[in-house]
Structure formats: C-alpha cells, structure tokens
Amino acid sequence: MRTLTVKDLKSRLLPVLKQHNVARAAVFGSVATGTATETSDLDILVEFQGEKNLLDLVSLKIDLEEKVHRKVNVVTYRSLNPLIRDKVLSEEMRIF
Template structure:
C-alpha cells in the first residue's frame, strides 16, 4: 500500500468531508504515486452523500485548496469516464470514508 502523503492533514480532511457531506475522498495522480513536482496540483476523487450543486462543488474545491495550499483537480466518482477509470483506480489512496462498490 502506498503511503498517504497528506496524512498530516487527516483531521482537517475529515472535518471538511463531514462539513461538505462527502462519503468518500481519495487522492490519485502524481501525489499518490510519489511523483509530484513543486507545482503539481492535487488530484482528488470525491463521492458525495447527495448530489451537490455547483456552488457546493466550488466550496469543496476551495476549502481543500486552502488546506493544502495547492491547486486542486477534483473529479466526482459518479462522473468518471469509463476510459479514464482504469488509469485512476490503481493510484487511489483513501483519505476519508469507504471506497464505493462502483470504484472496484
């Protein structure tokens, strides 16, 4: 299992997930693979308890951007393209919640 590079933020990650009704949050991409550069953004896969509106999506992205002091690329689990999914799934590092069956 890959080490979570964001472990020092675990409490804040959980607090924000609860605030925004997130059921699952995972890291993927260069940070998950240990290949991040100084200017790399943070790729987050998110699954919500209920479908959020645009304002809520923006708020989630901004809250995590502020926490990590990095740009955030956020992908909703429900909206993953079937052609991209095989490239995302192997990288996933769970930050909050349980991985949904749809991401198996």
C-alpha cells in the same frame, strides 16, 4: 511549499471533507503515485452523501485549496471519464 503526503492530507482535509458531507474521498495522480513535487496540484475523487450541485463542488474545491495552498482538481466517482477510469481507480489512495 512542501510536497504533499497522503498521511498529511488525511489529517488536514478530514474536517473539510466532513463539513461538505463527503461520504468517501481518495487522492490519485502524482500524490498517490509518490511522484508529486512542491508545485504539483492535488487530484481528489469524492462521493457526496446525498445529491450535490456544481456550486457544492466548487465550494469544496475552494475550501480544499485553502487547506493545501495549491490547485485542487475535484472529481466525483460518478463523473470519471471512462477512458481514464481504470487507471484512476487503480492508483487511488483513500483518505476518507
């Protein structure tokens, strides 16, 4: 398994993000900071077009994991914990 790069993620994940009606997406965590290893998970922030439910979020997570072949943590901008919000937003790198 190779290390993920933001450039690689943009091209690989764009079709999945569009299919799930994502309005914007960004990576954060080790991939965004350049400290990811071959075994790192992928942390991604999303904002959907319109209202979505938990099943929509899980479906997106599964489809993203199939594309990157590793664990993916999907977090919506609205659900960001206030305790980590500033840190996450300061390191986010837009992919869509």
